[in-house]
Amino acid sequence: MKKSKVAVVRCTGYDDELVYGAIKRGMELMGGISCYVKPGEKIVLKPNVLWGSDPEKCVTTHPAVFKAVGRLLQEAGAKLTYGDSAGFGKSEAHVQRAGLKRAADELGIALADFDSGQVAVHRSGLLNKRFIIANGILAAEGVVSMPKLKTHGLTRLTGAIKNQFGCIPGTIKGQFHLKMPDPYDFATMLVDLNSLIRPRLFIMDGIIAMEGNGPRNGNPRKLNVLLLSSDPVALDSIACKIIDLNPEFVPTSKPGEKAGLGTYHYDEIETVGDDVDSFITRDFDVIRRPPVPATSGRIRTFLKNRVTPRPVIDKAKCTRCGVCSKVCPVEPKAIEWNPDDKSKFPEHKYDLCIRCYCCQELCPEGAISIKNTLLGSIISR
Ligand code: SF4
Ligand code: SF4
Known part of the structure; x- marks a missing residue:
């Protein structure tokens, strides 16, 4: 059986050239950039912005990671846009505060529309057959997703799969919590969103991750790692390994596998690059128990x-x-x-x-x- 591949790349800081070299190496380990984008294709970059904050707070994908991915994709001939929808307020203010606008302006990458969207039907969704998707995603031919490795109260990990929640514009996101108060239903909805959008490649910024009260108010924790994969379930599973979290406690793992997005089983994942065991951080502050299912009555x-x-x-x-x-x-x-x-x-x-x-x-x-x-x-x- 063919295993899912995850590239594990050591990167010890956010110096632009250091990060560029590390991501270039990661892309080569993943088979080369031409496996993911063709010259002239319209690709939208989806960093994790959540709530634009100073990059030092580690709430958002670091601008150095964004810039390195942007440079590499431009060198491959892709036409890039970027964006993310925060939970509250217009996306432009958030990307500005996160330092991403400046990085994008340097590369001539335009901000896509993540403040409004259109209905997209997803007949094969496990639970959710209809989404409103940001126009910036719908206008692109492909998505490259750039999650930040962070903790999350509901899903334990804000990883590759959760990152696509920001493809739903504005406060519409909150309605999903209301419609799906059960964390396992909510996780299945996230999986459906991923099987609809199908990002081609995921590049996770774990150079300085966030532990504790994530995804916005936790503490920075240096892990010195970048993870790359086309399988978001496997990527999240390897991130779990690094922070010593059982991937079964991340409620997207099982439905992600069921939906055919990938695998969370370690014996079905091949890691390439640096030794994943050398990054394991057993005292990483994360909730190490499964979410409590919602109840009725x-x-x-x-x-x-x-x-x-x-x-x-x-x-x-x-x-x-x-x-x-x-x-x-x-x-x-x-x-x-x-x-x-x-x-x-x-x-x-x-x-x-x-x-x-x-x-x-x-x-x-x-x-x-x-x-x-x-x-x-x-x-x-
Ligand atoms: S439902 Fe509860 S947890 Fe959710 S936003 Fe309201 S008060 Fe907070
Ligand atoms: S807890 Fe206080 S500071 Fe935080 S959002 Fe509510 S009112 Fe604002």
Whole structure:
């Protein structure tokens, strides 16, 4: 049986030429760039922007990685655009803050439209047969996805598969959390999105990853690694190996395999390049248990509210900006906040909360973290 290939490349910093050399080597290990793009093809680069922040915070794909991939694809003759849709606000402001606009301008790569989109039907989707996809994706002939290696409260890992969530424009993304409160359904939707978009190549920035309260407010952690693959399931699985996380705890792994995107089984993955074992970081701060399935019925919901980890606001950090309440997809809101009375802190209503963690993901101050409940801690011991 043919194994999925993942290139593992050591890269110790974000110097432009260092990163360029490392990604060039990775592409050669993957068979050469001509396997993925042809001269004249319109390719859109999809970095992870989430919420444009200083690259040093490691929320976003680093501009040096973006630039190196852009240069290599341009040298291969591709016509490039780029973009990502943040959870809140226009994409241009986010790519500017992330340093990606400057990198793109240097290479003459135009920002594609990720703020609006059109319906795309996906008949073979496992769960989701219809998406609204950003115009910038629909206008391209191919996608090269550039995830950042980060933790995530809901999916454990923000990796290759999760990166395509930003191909859905703006706040439409939040509706998926509402429609699919079960983390396994949500993960299957992400898989469907990937089988619809089918990026040709994934290049993960793990040079400095994010651990802890990811994907936006965690801590930078140097791993010195770049991962490349055309199989996003295998790439995420190797990222899991590096951070010592069971890939079965990442809810996209099994449906990803079922949908034919790839494999998460190590005996079906061939790593090429540097020795993956030399990157393993056992004390990487990540949640090492599977997500809790959503429940229905009053007793089950009552129990869920006492077991599933919950978002908690640190008032010492909160500026009372109200973003958490605005992005909460639940109606009525699971975060009570009065924009006319800024003397009061927002307050979670846990009985309404579906544990999508959008508020934690998008709080600009890192004031929300995910905490185990007392009962949850006892059960998971
Ligand atoms: S988004 Fe964060 S800083 Fe803003 S009100 Fe909510 S908790 Fe406070
Ligand atoms: S309060 Fe936070 S975790 Fe709960 S539903 Fe709203 S955004 Fe999601």
